[in-house]
Amino acid sequence: MPHPNLHFVHRGELVTLRQVPPTRTLLQLLRDDLGLTATKEGCNEGDCGACTVVLGDKRDGRLHYSAVNSCIRLAHSIGGMALWTAQDLAAPDGTLHPVQQALLANHASQCGFCTPGFAMSLFGLYQNQVCQGQAVSREQALDALSGNLCRCTGYRPILDAAQQMQSWPAGPVDEAKTLSQLELLAHTEQGLEANFSYKSPDTLAELLHLRAAHPQAQLVAGCTDVGLWVNKLHKEFAQVLDVTRVAELRQIVTHDTHLSIGAAVTLTDAFAALEASRPTLHTFAMRFAGAPVRNSGTLGGNVANGSPIGDSMPLLIALQARVVLASVRGKRELPLESLYTGYRQNVMAADEVLTHIQVPQPQATEFLRVYKVSKRLEDDISAVCLAVQLHLKDGRVAQASIGVGGVAATPVRARQTEAALTGQPWTPATVAAAMATLRAEFQPISDMRASSDYRRAVLGNLLQRFWLESQGESEVSLADVSLEAL
Ligand SMILES: Cc1cc2nc3c(=O)[nH]c(=O)nc-3n(C[C@H](O)[C@H](O)[C@H](O)COP(=O)(O)OP(=O)(O)OC[C@H]3O[C@@H](n4cnc5c(N)ncnc54)[C@H](O)[C@@H]3O)c2cc1C
Ligand code: FES
Ligand code: FES
Incomplete structure (x- = not known):
């Protein structure tokens, strides 16, 4: 089966890579295929942050940056997005990016193996925060670096660097050019071939149609669970169906009675929405993995994966959340706890997907x-x-x-x-x-x-x-x- 091409934006330019296999990880693509070895491999399971890269996508007319682990991310998942690695921070003339300047000035690196990952998590924070004219608090720095492990330096100098990034002239990201390239990519046809090895449909109707026609295809969202099956269990999938671009599944809609969270909403955004009406959840949200995993992983993936030690489900059960399952045959809704039938088993039929998680709004009497x-x-x-x-x-x-x-x-x-x-x-x-x-x-x-x-x-x-x-x-x-x- 021919593999699809991968289109993304790198250093402001459109890149097309031909015939990328469905289970090629982003880290393999960077290091082995493109020779971009500044991105390091440590644990290869999302735990250490050495492989952190930053993805950019267009939201509300501007670029939004997310630091993610490239080791557990499938390469095709960056299709239609902009990518930055540790090799893209310094200006072409060698001038260091403010993130790099701050790390250097604070002696925030010793052996240096972790440093590219820290630099990328800080780059995401710099673009989202400092470039919007906002200072970085210690808490924000701690959160942004929660997925990065350093065994030599100690965190104090790194956190100091995070809070000093604004002290140097702005870095060289050309946002206008990147946005216009992303716009071009958004109109690139994916192709409608029936025999696909990786597919990211844009609409729910298309997803359900593909799911019904290919029930054996591996469904993936943020791949923070599935990525480990690929890396650690060496699973190969002939067909991958990626739900993360389905518009309906990326939405959060506030109703009078409940919050409707699309299954492909990232954990970062889902917890932010839950915290907006229940601020006490913040501490718990920060305990879910680290920031790069929350930036990739989805609420729907956590619920559908059904791990007995998954963290969102006890909360959602206590909140009496309901899940919506859909197929070409129609949709049905059930209490979240009724989804599970046994260890990592659930009531979803082969042609069904989880589309939404509906969380009742808080009442005044709630504790x-x-x-x-x-x-x-x-x-x-x-x-x-x-x-x-x-x-x-x-x-x-x-x-x-x-x-x-x-x-x-x-x-x-x-x-x-x-x-x-x-x-x-x-x-x-x-x-x-x-x-x-x-x-x-x-x-x-x-x-x-x-x-x-x-x-x-x-x-x-x-x-x-x-x-x-x-x-x-x-x-x-x-x-x-x-x-x-x-
Ligand atoms: C370093 C690390 C730390 C972690 N820490 C935590 C933690 O603290 N707490 C915790 O609970 N989990 C944790 N996890 C596990 C994981 O991040 C979560 O379970 C995450 O929510 C999975 O979401 P995903 O989008 O990445 O799912 P994926 O890996 O893409 O998919 C997981 C499963 O769900 C299925 N699926 C995904 N979307 C749908 C859908 N819409 N409909 C039907 N099926 C679907 C997939 O087919 C697959 O079987 C951690 C993982 C890593 C690597
Ligand atoms: S290599 Fe450790 S998180 Fe990716
Ligand atoms: S400087 Fe050695 S692991 Fe961080």
């Missing part, structure tokens, strides 16, 4: 918290995740909904604990009874992340923390909560 327990604060997978939404009326629990991750083969709803809380006075005695119920409700496994006993103990403790926070104790740390023996 919501979501807790993630992992070995490392940043860029780590949950051992346990607990999300609790209570509606309190006249000192009683009018309604409780609780989502849990890390305790069963799928993300689950804690129905017994919900029943133990509903209708009860919101008192320490009710909380103690609910903690016992929650600890007994699931039989989690022991694995390298945590033992079964730890998972059950910590679940109860998190509910105690929820109680303390509902009493006005903000920012309760786990150290403040007793780890009771089972």
Whole structure:
């Protein structure tokens, strides 16, 4: 089967690469095919950030920049976008970019292996923030660098560099030219050949038609899960169907009753939308992977992948979110927890795709918290995740909904604990009874992340923390909560 050509913008110019195989990663394309070896390979699984590059796409008439991991991104996914690598920062005469100047001035590099990745994450921040006339806060710098690992330098000089990037004359990105090239690419026909090896349809109708005709094709979104199957399990796919360009799936629409988030909305944008009406979710959102993974990965990919330790699902279950599935036969809607039938198994038929996640708007009586327990604060997978939404009326629990991750083969709803809380006075005695119920409700496994006993103990403790926070104790740390023996 012939492979499609790949068209993108690099250094302001249109580039066409012929016959790019569907599972060629962007990092392989850069280093092996194009000889752009400034982009480094470290872990090859999205964890270290050495391979970070920046992608540009047109949003609201201007360029938006995203730092992503090139190692777990399929090369074809950058079709129609602009690309910058660490080799594109300095001006043609060798003048360093402000990002590079700042790293140099702050002695922010030792062995240097991580430095191209840090420079690219900072470049994305520089273009989105500094070039818009905004200073970079320490928190923004920390977030932008949350997917980059440095083993030598220590982070203080790198963070200092991030906050000093505005001190040098602006870098040489020609936005007007890049935008006009992207405009040209937007009108490039993809070709309608039935026998494709990689396809990124633009509309939902086209996606559903292709899905029905090619149910065996590997569906991909941000590829932050699938990329690992390619790199680590050496999976080859004869056909890849990429949902990330489908216009309907990229939209977030605010309704009076709910927020409708398209399945291909990135985790970065989905969490921003959720935080707009529920600001307490910010801390949790920052605990989901690191920024480059959130910039590629989608909410729909997280939900469809259905990992028992996926982080958005406990939250979405607690928020009573519903998912919309569609095929050429029509669409159907169901509660998120009903999507799953077993370990990474779900009710989706071979011709169906997940199109939207619908999240009810908050009510005045809502008290919501979501807790993630992992070995490392940043860029780590949950051992346990607990999300609790209570509606309190006249000192009683009018309604409780609780989502849990890390305790069963799928993300689950804690129905017994919900029943133990509903209708009860919101008192320490009710909380103690609910903690016992929650600890007994699931039989989690022991694995390298945590033992079964730890998972059950910590679940109860998190509910105690929820109680303390509902009493006005903000920012309760786990150290403040007793780890009771089972
Ligand atoms: C370094 C690293 C850190 C991570 N940290 C976290 C973390 O903290 N928490 C967490 O929950 N996850 C984490 N992940 C996992 C991953 O990032 C998320 O699961 C992400 O949301 C997957 O989305 P995606 O768009 O990349 O999905 P993909 O990898 O593209 O797809 C995943 C699966 O979903 C299916 N799929 C995608 N879109 C659709 C659709 N519209 N309809 C039907 N099926 C679809 C695909 O066929 C595939 O089976 C991490 C991954 C990495 C590499
Ligand atoms: S090589 Fe480590 S994140 Fe890509
Ligand atoms: S300078 Fe050596 S890994 Fe960062």
